[in-house]
Amino acid sequence: MSARRDRTGLAALGPFLWLALFFLFPFLLVAKLSLSDTALAMPPYAPRLDWAQGLAGVQAFLAGLDLQTYARLTSDHLYVAAYLSSLKFAAVATAILLLVGYPVACAMARCSAAVRQALLMAVILPFWTSFLIRVYALIGILKPEGLLNTALAALGLGPVSLLNTDAAIYIGLVYAYLPFMVLPLYAVLERQHHDLLEAAADLGCTPFQAFWRVTFPLSLPGVAAGTLLCFIPMVGEFVIPDLLGGSGTLMLGKTIWTEFFANRDWPAASAVAIALLATLVVPIALYQRQQAKLMGTAG
């Protein structure tokens, strides 16, 4: 028994090493960077660890670390605004995704098996194309003389200017993240027995009441999973606001990019990244707790 357990542990060691090497180590580097100061040097930060001086070098290095950059983040309203704006974009887009994704998942779960397979395929199909190309395609649709306006003109409507607006960002976010909302919702809805809805109807529920008293409460784990799967990456989303949003769009992903590449302020970029991570740890922890609770009650 214990020998078997040891071997299982050994098998898990590989992935753990991989994570340590490619996640934990870079994360520590970024954390360290966020505590450094900018410097006109190559690379552009200080202090740097001087191994040649031995222990004294390490002491000097540690003495050089401080929380100044974080203080700057809280005092500069631009960072705070970018932070809040990112949360707003992610929250609103998540709400839209729920409203759009829930009926899709519901319809998929109630289809016949053959149709269901086809619809499931259709949801996954976009992943076969590069994410970047799909976002570029959206530019083609949304630009002033793009597909959308051509179609509207043919109907005698329009034109609408969407590209480089917040609306374009929402369109892009909802489009790109829809599968991540639909799939977990579908997974919980598909598992629900039809008997339960019949029982609800038998006990006096209209279809609408049966939805709110049975279907929806039972789908909450899927709602939570879909919300987190979409919300967390959307807060830090960079490509969509960069390509579809206007120049004035404030989002953290863009801020990090600007600090890093345009301003060459690596400590600031790192501090923003760490602050973002710290905020997102809270919903992730909540999700994990809820999952653990579900595991406890399942079966």
Place this chain on the structure above:
Amino acid sequence: MTERSRPRLNIGAVRSTFAPWMDPAAKPLVRFENVVKRFDGETAVAGVSLDIYEGEFFALLGPSGCGKTTLMRLLAGFEDPDEGRVTLAGEDLAGKPPHRRPVNMMFQSYALFPHLSVEKNIAFGLRQQGLGKDEIESRVSEMLALVRLDGLARRKPHQLSGGQRQRVALARAIAPRPKMLLLDEPLAALDKKLREETQWELMALQQSLGMTFLIVTHDQEEAMVTADRIAVMREGRIVQIGRPAEVYEAPNSRYVADFIGDVNLFEGKVETADGQMVRLLSDEAQGGFEAVEDDVIAAGAPAWLAVRPEKIQVHLVPPPPGPNRLAGKVADIGYLGDWTTYLVELPGGRTIRAARANASRFVERPVDWDDEVWLTFAPDAGVVLTQ
């Protein structure tokens, strides 16, 4: 499909005080009139007419796929009939959705709401009826006491045993006080011992509530213990309706005789049938068969004699020659404790089942394997069947 009433013979145990179906003035609570239901061209219910009376415990019995569940779902409102109509207390149910029908169903899967506690499950229908909080609370505790689940009110369904879940499902369906309770294979998921106990409980519960129960089952014992009347179904039709004892002792076809309990069928030709006794000629018995039968059947017509195993006597000493007498060899003996079943092989190779209650603990000379035996039965033991 006609009810075979035999006033001349008193058959089995009968709750003679309760028989609204014998009263021509009685109005049925539920009436199926020539109901037909098809699924994708397959006929599930092929023209069923059926009356169920208030206070009755009625069973639909048949093998899987015979349409019994569809018939029940037509009443609950989950299906609509393609032809015919279903009325409840005189009101046509056509187009009335399930949530507006005053019947409740206990599902085979129980269909308990997994996110709700026992008390919330039971209160589900009461809340839909718009009852007040106090009323709901008192009804829920009344129901919990009725199904002996006090103390488990706050448990979730997954924290209950199978038997407890079954009782929650029952309480949830009874709580809104429906005009009629529908039970879809209610005991199928329980193990044998618990199932037997619950059968009796279910019957006692129905008597004390005075509610009309309709049970769908493939288990003849379940139907016979619980029900006042049984409808035996086959391929979307009702082939016989009657009290459990009538269906068992006076089946109207070989199908019913064979489906309910064990039966030995002997093929023969009618020699005489005078309205009191039928004599059959058969290759299987030298002396032929005779059976008490008030139907007049044309001589020469093919007929079958159905004899239940427990009505056949096994003799080690040859009885005097005559009708209803067969000789054979014991091929197998099954000792069941309360009963012993003998499989007796006839010279033609066919095996006949005979059963004897083990009324005493010891027998002087037990019937043994390979014994030469004679089988006899009384003229009123067999039923003559022409279908």
